[in-house]
Amino acid sequence: MANTFAFAESRGGALRRVAFETVSAARALADASGGGEVHAMLAGAPGVASLAAELGKYGADVVLVVEHAGLANTNVEALAATASARIKAGGYRAAIFSASAQGRDLAPRVAAQLGVSMAADVTSLELAGDAIVVKHPAYAGKVIATLKLTGSPAIVTLRPGARAAVEAAKDARIETVQPAVDPAASKLVVKEMVVGGGAKLDIGDAPVIVSGGRGLKSAENFKLVEDLAAAFGNAAVGATRAVTDDGWRPHSDQIGQTGRQVSPELYVALGISGAIQHIAGMRNSRTIVAINKDKEAPIFKVADYGIVGDVIEILPVLTAAVKEARAKG
Amino acid sequence: MKIAVCIKRVPDMETRFRIAASGTAVDEAGLKYDLSDFDGYAVETALQLNEKQGPGETVVISLGPDVVQEQLRKALSMGAERAVQLKADRVPTDGLSIARALAAELKDGGYDLIFFGRQAVDSANATVGPMVAEMLGLPCATAVSSLDISSGRGTARRDLEGAAEIVDFALPAVVTIDEGMPRARYPSLKGIMAAKKKPLEVRAAQLGDESLTLEKMELPPERAAGRIVGEGPGAVAELVRLLHTEAKVL
Numbered sequence A: 001m002a003n004t005f006a007f008a009e010s011r012g013g014a015l016r017r018v019a020f021e022t023v024s025a026a027r028a029l030a031d032a033s034g035g036g037e038v039h040a041m042l043a044g045a046p047g048v049a050s051l052a053a054e055l056g057k058y059g060a061d062v063v064l065v066v067e068h069a070g071l072a073n074t075n076v077e078a079l080a081a082t083a084s085a086r087i088k089a090g091g092y093r094a095a096i097f098s099a100s101a102q103g104r105d106l107a108p109r110v111a112a113q114l115g116v117s118m119a120a121d122v123t124s125l126e127l128a129g130d131a132i133v134v135k136h137p138a139y140a141g142k143v144i145a146t147l148k149l150t151g152s153p154a155i156v157t158l159r160p161g162a163r164a165a166v167e168a169a170k171d172a173r174i175e176t177v178q179p180a181v182d183p184a185a186s187k188l189v190v191k192e193m194v195v196g197g198g199a200k201l202d203i204g205d206a207p208v209i210v211s212g213g214r215g216l217k218s219a220e221n222f223k224l225v226e227d228l229a230a231a232f233g234n235a236a237v238g239a240t241r242a243v244t245d246d247g248w249r250p251h252s253d254q255i256g257q258t259g260r261q262v263s264p265e266l267y268v269a270l271g272i273s274g275a276i277q278h279i280a281g282m283r284n285s286r287t288i289v290a291i292n293k294d295k296e297a298p299i300f301k302v303a304d305y306g307i308v309g310d311v312i313e314i315l316p317v318l319t320a321a322v323k324e325a326r327a328k329g
Numbered sequence B: 001m002k003i004a005v006c007i008k009r010v011p012d013m014e015t016r017f018r019i020a021a022s023g024t025a026v027d028e029a030g031l032k033y034d035l036s037d038f039d040g041y042a043v044e045t046a047l048q049l050n051e052k053q054g055p056g057e058t059v060v061i062s063l064g065p066d067v068v069q070e071q072l073r074k075a076l077s078m079g080a081e082r083a084v085q086l087k088a089d090r091v092p093t094d095g096l097s098i099a100r101a102l103a104a105e106l107k108d109g110g111y112d113l114i115f116f117g118r119q120a121v122d123s124a125n126a127t128v129g130p131m132v133a134e135m136l137g138l139p140c141a142t143a144v145s146s147l148d149i150s151s152g153r154g155t156a157r158r159d160l161e162g163a164a165e166i167v168d169f170a171l172p173a174v175v176t177i178d179e180g181m182p183r184a185r186y187p188s189l190k191g192i193m194a195a196k197k198k199p200l201e202v203r204a205a206q207l208g209d210e211s212l213t214l215e216k217m218e219l220p221p222e223r224a225a226g227r228i229v230g231e232g233p234g235a236v237a238e239l240v241r242l243l244h245t246e247a248k249v250l
């Protein structure tokens, strides 16, 4: 029976979906080990404690609340020192972070401070005797590695969306934790947060993603992609690196090996060739549709349904048909 | 400035990988190797900084068996001044072990900047850079898509999901290089000739214990073959019908 630590990521005073995923994964691990507790660390500006109850819903027994004005923006050094100190003192068997941008930044620092090894970007994790065994997509997603962590605590980052959060209602106790170092003393400081995307659905949360590639021909033509997303109602717009490199879409829309890794219910690839680095980010989508004028395009090898043809010509017809289908219910 | 760049030798990702008989490695037969993409961008970034702000020195470091000298020579032919091989029979699976050896080499090097790739394209961990920074007690900006260095300070942009952060730090510092940074130049013939005479030191890598081990490698399950519904706008009706009745996503 061992307790498990989870880092519950928040941004701008709100929990991110990945916070529930790490807490839920920690719950599963604690239960598998015979019923230890899950301790979730929640850090942010004063007031962040009000989010603690939400973490209880996904199985946190204790929420470790770190409130400090110096944590309003990401303060990775203060977070790493505070998480490390707590993980060390708490005697946890494992510590789970998200493989989000913040988690990837934070977890390796914690591992180095504790002098223990970590497994990154895992899609599954389980106890195997004294060890923790994980799966990790490597080689641009073309190979799945099974890795064994024998050190303790085991540190892992969990791929966003790889494991859905499962509700497991607990009345989480709150424990206040002081930052282990002065947040004002950090050597690296976030000077500015640039928030993009507005109120639109984030790629990581959207059940449907319509994604455009160079086949769209111009930034202006992405209007057609946005129209299709709007017709679905629950869709976000993604893009390939060719598109983000050309500045047609922001870098944060990029899907693939080095962009976001997504697994929506439906992924619509429009004018996308299907380079391995792109496929690495979307191959786990439940249903994949591809439209490409080249019937030999590699994207058709991973697509469930394909249409061969000019995407500019097909998009308005598809948008109208989706609207009509949704109106019918 | 004195800039160190840590570079890893990796196979070309366009390959159709096969798993070796051991079950714990990819079959190396026929693989082509190069610097990991982001490490190439990191070398380029270092060279451009020193070209613009000179004088300076770019030192490239790679940990692994003697074959990594190929990638070190390539970086020298791009323009790096000096190379170091941290010799080991194989590259460990455990990023902490790699980080320890690199940190030991970098510690007293007097570097203003230490660059890493955002992640190696084979291991895809993105852990070695920030671990080294932590071991050396240096500020560390990870996954930066733009970087500005002036009067002993750095400003960098880090892309997050749907947002970005602009971070500020003092040198010496560790930076891991992401998309958005300049692509690696091709070595010129002159560069290739010059590289042959540049110093390449070989030292034993000080690897510690490993507690992350590779148990198995396998190919992911293939997706069941899909089908072409039809051609042109005329195929849309059938596609929408299938999304509704078969895939049940509409």
Ligand SMILES: Cc1cc2nc3c(=O)[nH]c(=O)nc-3n(C[C@H](O)[C@H](O)[C@H](O)COP(=O)(O)OP(=O)(O)OC[C@H]3O[C@@H](n4cnc5c(N)ncnc54)[C@H](O)[C@@H]3O)c2cc1C
Pocket (backbone or CB within 6 Å): A212, A213, A214, A215, A216, A239, A240, A241, A242, A243, A254, A255, A256, A257, A258, A259, A260, A270, A271, A272, A273, A274, A275, A276, A277, A278, A281, A291, A292, A293, A294, A297, A309, A310, A311, A312, B037, B038, B121
């Ligand atoms: C280290 C590294 C990391 C990378 N990471 C990523 C990543 O994270 N994400 C990513 O996406 N890429 C990534 N890439 C780039 C990747 O290799 C490809 O270059 C990129 O995905 C290609 O984008 P594309 O499909 O939009 O463009 P292209 O490959 O140019 O394909 C355009 C497609 O559009 C089709 N087309 C053209 N006109 C029409 C039309 N009128 N109607 C219909 N179809 C049309 C063409 O037939 C073609 O198939 C990475 C590369 C490297 C080296």
Ligand SMILES: Nc1ncnc2c1ncn2[C@@H]1O[C@H](COP(=O)(O)O)[C@@H](O)[C@H]1O
Pocket (backbone or CB within 6 Å): B006, B007, B008, B009, B036, B038, B039, B061, B062, B063, B064, B091, B095, B098, B115, B116, B117, B118, B119, B120, B121, B123, B124, B125, B126, B127, B128, B129
């Ligand atoms: N064997 C190695 N030799 C030199 N640098 C390495 C090695 N392995 C990893 N690195 C560096 O660490 C970065 C991140 O690697 P990883 O954490 O494995 O994704 C790489 O982009 C390189 O800059």
